[in-house]
Structure formats: structure tokens, C-alpha cells
Amino acid sequence: MLENNLKFLEETFKQYYFDHFDLIRVPDRSTEREYGYKKFNSGMSRHISLKTDKDLHLLLMTNLPSDVFCSNGYYSFPNLPMTEKDWKEADLIFDIDAKDLNLPCRKDHTCIKCTSCGEVSLLQDVCPKCKSNKLDRLSLPCQNCISGVKKEVLNLVKILTTDLRIDDKNIRISFSGNEGFHLHVTNSSYNQLGSKERGDLIDYIMFRRAIPERFGFKKNNPSRSSFPDLDDPGWSGRVAKDLFGSKSKRSKGITKIISDGYPVYRQRLEEMGKNSIGVKIDPNVTVDIHRIFRLEGSLNSKSGLAKLACENIEKFNPYTEACLIGDEPVEISANSPIEFRLKNRGFGPYTNEKISVPKYAAAYMLCKGIANLA
Numbered sequence: 001m002l003e004n005n006l007k008f009l010e011e012t013f014k015q016y017y018f019d020h021f022d023l024i025r026v027p028d029r030s031t032e033r034e035y036g037y038k039k040f041n042s043g044m045s046r047h048i049s050l051k052t053d054k055d056l057h058l059l060l061m062t063n064l065p066s067d068v069f070c071s072n073g074y075y076s077f078p079n080l081p082m083t084e085k086d087w088k089e090a091d092l093i094f095d096i097d098a099k100d101l102n103l104p105c106r107k108d109h110t111c112i113k114c115t116s117c118g119e120v121s122l123l124q125d126v127c128p129k130c131k132s133n134k135l136d137r138l139s140l141p142c143q144n145c146i147s148g149v150k151k152e153v154l155n156l157v158k159i160l161t162t163d164l165r166i167d168d169k170n171i172r173i174s175f176s177g178n179e180g181f182h183l184h185v186t187n188s189s190y191n192q193l194g195s196k197e198r199g200d201l202i203d204y205i206m207f208r209r210a211i212p213e214r215f216g217f218k219k220n221n222p223s224r225s226s227f228p229d230l231d232d233p234g235w236s237g238r239v240a241k242d243l244f245g246s247k248s249k250r251s252k253g254i255t256k257i258i259s260d261g262y263p264v265y266r267q268r269l270e271e272m273g274k275n276s277i278g279v280k281i282d283p284n285v286t287v288d289i290h291r292i293f294r295l296e297g298s299l300n301s302k303s304g305l306a307k308l309a310c311e312n313i314e315k316f317n318p319y320t321e322a323c324l325i326g327d328e329p330v331e332i333s334a335n336s337p338i339e340f341r342l343k344n345r346g347f348g349p350y351t352n353e354k355i356s357v358p359k360y361a362a363a364y365m366l367c368k369g370i371a372n373l374a
Contacts, residue, residue: 004373005366006040010064017060023297032074036292037065049079066301069292089191095285096152097180098145109338110139120335140340141179149180156279175318177300177307198287207278210269217265227254238277304363327358331374
């Protein structure tokens with residue numbers, strides 16, 4: 001990152017933290033958690049112990065971090081190396097991101113930045129300027145992406161509360177600050193699960209490794225009565241709805257399944273998990289019992305937007321509610337081939353244009369790598 005861009009973002013983030021200390025708080029059981037942070041143009045610092053909000057605010061003001069993190073795990077000694085921390089338990093955390101949904105609209109708001117010459121252009125295989133194939137993909141998610149992620153979050157909440165019997169008061173949903181949402185489960189019996197058991201839980205939630213026998217197809221002697229019904233609870237009912245659509249089509253659907261055979265049914269169940277009924281979450285996030293997650297209220301260096309809790313996810317608009325940097329005018333040189341919206345205002349497309357934009361838009365574009373200070 002260019003030096004003047006770096007200084008601008010450090011000062012902008014520092015001002016945000018100074019103005020919004022009320023949003024930046026240590027979570028429950030703070031003394032048992034590990035904290036960490038990253039600075040612009042440098043790596044991660046972690047194995048930090050914080051006790052109070054005052055300790056956290058001091059860290060923010062003295063280090064000017066680009067990102068701030070807190071562990072889902074609870075330890076006896078959170079500031080020691082990992083092998084000496086003495087792990088107790090960990091909150092169950094899920095990450096649902098727009099990039100994992102493979103929505104058709106994604107190609108329309110993804111551009112490339114050449115790592116050889118720095119050119120930014122619409123999505124293609126080589127740089128149009130220097131013909132290099134060393135490219136970074138940059139995404140500026142749209143409202144359709146956010147709507148898609150919200151749908152997955154609500155599907156996940158339904159499975160957690162109905163199938164796994166998790167009390168909804170122990171579920172907290174937060175916008176991640178960039179392209180998705182985090183879902184935190186606290187004070188549940190699942191806190192004690194290790195990585196392997198959390199992997200099994202992920203298989204269940206994502207509907208992976210489903211076997212035909214579990215959903216009615218006995219390999220050597222299939223029985224029509226054993227196939228799932230639309231009124232069945234849990235995955236049986238979800239599978240039946242996806243397979244048959246309605247009760248009137250169930251009998252004909254079962255006939256075709258038996259006719260097609262066991263291997264075809266197994267393949268269809270697998271495809272259903274990937275494409276329709278399985279919740280699309282990042283499995284690596286949930287199984288990691290030592291991971292440190294973005295701290296609620298902090299800024300995301302990939303966008304300049306804040307990670308914020310959502311009281312009503314269906315009404316939550318991250319591009320207005322999580323856009324909390326000021327609106328003072330800033331002169332930038334913008335190169336964004338894609339239009340985007342922040343605070344109900346449209347920006348772009350820009351082709352190497354020197355323009356004046358509100359500070360929040362300048363920070364967003366600098367974080368995305370599609371602008372420099374003029």
C-alpha cells in the first residue's frame with residue numbers, strides 16, 4: 001500500500017475508534033479470551049490478554065490496527081503460546097459469505113487488479129494493459145449478494161433452533177464488515193465440542209455425506225413407504241420437499257427414484273446438499289476452536305465498514321448502517337469499473353479519474369484497492 005494511502009487509513013480508522021468507543025467493548029468472560037490485531041502492511045499480533053474496555057481502547061489508540069480480533073475459545077492463560085493456554089471451551093461460530101454462494105450477479109460486480117502493473121479492469125483472464133495473468137479479484141458486493149447471504153443465515157438459524165434445540169437468545173448475528181455475516185452461539189452444550197465433533201456438526205448443517213438408506217432407499221429391497229414425507233421433521237421433510245415439491249407428486253417421484261437406482265439417488269442427495277437445501281457456510285471457520293474472530297464494533301480493512309450486530313437481519317442494510325466513517329470531502333484518483341452504493345448514494349464507474357468523494361467512500365475504495373489519494 002502506498003505511504004499516503006496508509007497514513008490516511010490509519011488516521012481514518014483511529015478517528016473512527018475515538019468517535020465510536022461505545023461500539024467497541026470487550027465481550028463476556030473477557031479475561032479468558034485471546035485478542036489479536038493486524039496493522040496495515042504488516043502481519044498478525046496475537047496472544048494478547050485484555051481485561052476491560054479501557055485496555056481495549058488503549059490498544060486501539062496506540063497501535064492503529066487495521067483489524068481487531070477476539071477468540072471464540074476460553075483459556076486459563078490466554079496470553080501464553082497456544083500449547084500452554086489450557087483450552088476450556090469455545091463458542092460455536094459460523095461464517096456465511098457471499099463469495100461462497102456462487103450467485104449469478106457476482107461476475108457483474110467483480111473486477112481484476114493486475115499485480116504486475118496495477119491496472120484495474122472488468123473481469124477477464126489477462127490484464128488488458130500488460131497482458132499479465134497475475135491478477136487479484138476484487139468484489140464490490142451488491143444488495144442481491146447481501147439478500148442471498150441473509151437467506152442462508154435464516155436457514156441456519158432455523159436448523160440451529162429446531163434440529164439442534166439451541167435457544168435463539170444464545171444466537172447473535174453480526175454483519176462481518178465486508179461480504180457476509182457471522183453467527184455466534186454462546187452458552188450452549190455445543191461449546192464443549194472439539195474440532196472433530198464440530199466437523200460432524202458441519203456435515204449435518206451443510207447436508208454432506210447423506211446416505212440413501214437414511215432417506216428411504218434400502219439398497220437391496222427399496223420400500224415405497226420408507227421414503228420421506230413432506231410433513232416429516234428435520235432433514236427428512238426438507239429432502240421430501242426438494243424431491244417431490246408437493247404431496248401429489250410424491251408417489252410418481254418415488255417410482256422414478258427406484259427406477260433410476262441407488263447410485264443416482266445418492267448423487268442427487270449430494271447435489272441437493274451443494275446446490276439447494278444444504279446451508280452454505282465456511283466449514284473451516286466453525287471447526288477451528290482456536291480461531292480469533294473479528295471483534296464486534298471494529299472496522300474491516302477490506303472495506304472500511306464496521307462489524308455490527310443485527311437486531312433484525314431482514315431489515316439490516318450494511319451499506320448504510322455499517323458505514324460509519326465521516327463524510328468530509330476527500331480528493332482521490334479512482335479506478336473502479338464497477339458502480340457501488342454507500343449510504344444510499346451511487347459511486348462510479350470511474351476510469352483513472354480525480355474526484356472528490358465523502359471520506360467513507362474514499363476509505364472504501366482505498367481498502368478495496370480501486371483508488372489512491374490524489
